[in-house]
Amino acid sequence: xxxxxxxxxxxxxxxxxxxxxxxxxxxxxxxxxxxxxxxxxxxxxxxxxxxxxxxxxxxxxxxxxxxxxxxxxxxxxxxxxxxxxxxxxxxxxxxxxxxxxxxxxxxxxxxxxxxx
Numbered sequence: 703x704x705x706x707x708x709x710x711x712x713x714x715x716x717x718x719x720x721x722x723x724x725x726x727x728x729x730x731x732x733x734x735x736x737x738x739x740x741x742x743x744x745x746x747x748x749x750x751x752x753x754x755x756x757x758x759x760x761x762x763x764x765x766x767x768x769x770x771x772x773x774x775x776x777x778x779x780x781x782x783x784x785x786x787x788x789x790x791x792x793x794x795x796x797x798x799x800x801x802x803x804x805x806x807x808x809x810x811x812x813x814x815x816x817x818x
Contacts, residue, residue, distance in 0.1 A: 708757070709794075710780035713746040715739040721760030726752055745783060746776045756799075763800035770794060 711717050717724070717733050724733045738749040750769040757765050774794040775783040782794035 706780045709776055709782065712737065712739060712748050713776050713778060713780060717757070723758040725756040725758065726754075728756075742775070744778065746778070747773060748776055749773050759800070765797060765799035767798075768796040770796065 711720050711722070715734075717737070722733070724731055724736060726736060736751040736755065738751075740747045740749075750772055754766060754768045757767060759765075771794075776794075777783060784794075
């Protein structure tokens, strides 16, 4: 699992079908009620309802994510688009826990798919 893969799942609105769980304030919440994804041209507009979430991946690895803004734009390669128009994930989500320990996830190839 990688942070980049998480961004791609956000874009395709498939966190649920990929086996992720989402916690807010230590309670399981419906992902579609807390993270809204809309296609906007060639980008995906992702809106977060709250400031901090705990995603649990299918392998039961726990992370914490905190969006730096309520809305982020992501391209179809899974890279967030910064205010300067450059594709970078550094200004979109803060990761703690499992995703943060991976550390190298932003260096994965743009066509990387885990478990294949």
